[in-house]
Amino acid sequence: GEDVEQSLFLSVREGDSSVINCTYTDSSSTYLYWYKQEPGAGLQLLTYIFSNMDMKQDQRLTVLLNKKDKHLSLRIADTQTGDSAIYFCAETPPDATNKLIFGTGTLLAVQP
């Protein structure tokens, strides 16, 4: 089955690191994604990781994948107030349609 879960809320202070966690159940997913959603704006792809990788770093973003535990995390270094948003992890089941299965979303609040 396909089910993606995230914690609902995370609050951090500006300049600290943020870690947003996600668990998924479909171990055959080929790609896992992190999207950002700001109020009044569309979903924005932040980064993604292929399922045969353990880690991917992209500027302030680090993605860690633990396939054994079906656990995905997004670390944001030096978190800024502009990072305040809802973050969704998502997976694509291996049926060649590329449809995205999203998690419930984590609201990140950055305190100045």
Place this chain on the structure above:
Amino acid sequence: GAGVSQTPSNKVTEKGKYVELRCDPISGHTALYWYRQSLGQGPEFLIYFQGTGAADDSGLPNDRFFAVRPEGSVSTLKIQRTERGDSAVYLCASSPGQVDDEQYFGPGTRLTVT
């Protein structure tokens, strides 16, 4: 260039009415997706088009929901006999059409059924 656009941005309708939601994908994108996002939830897949045909409509909740893409560009999501539970933000995304291509999302249409 222009991104994915959706109209209207907001739609309020009475229970039982029919509504149409429109999506204009990025020019040249052959793949088009519809998702529904209820309050406090992540987007939920509804239907996927490759060109003019619906390649996967497994996410449509029931036969009141229907979508078309007659010329392989603009798509319309149609909801008959709307119910209050249909209230949500309806998101459209497009991609160039290859497997694992990035999907580009529009701003969504907020549908409220009273």
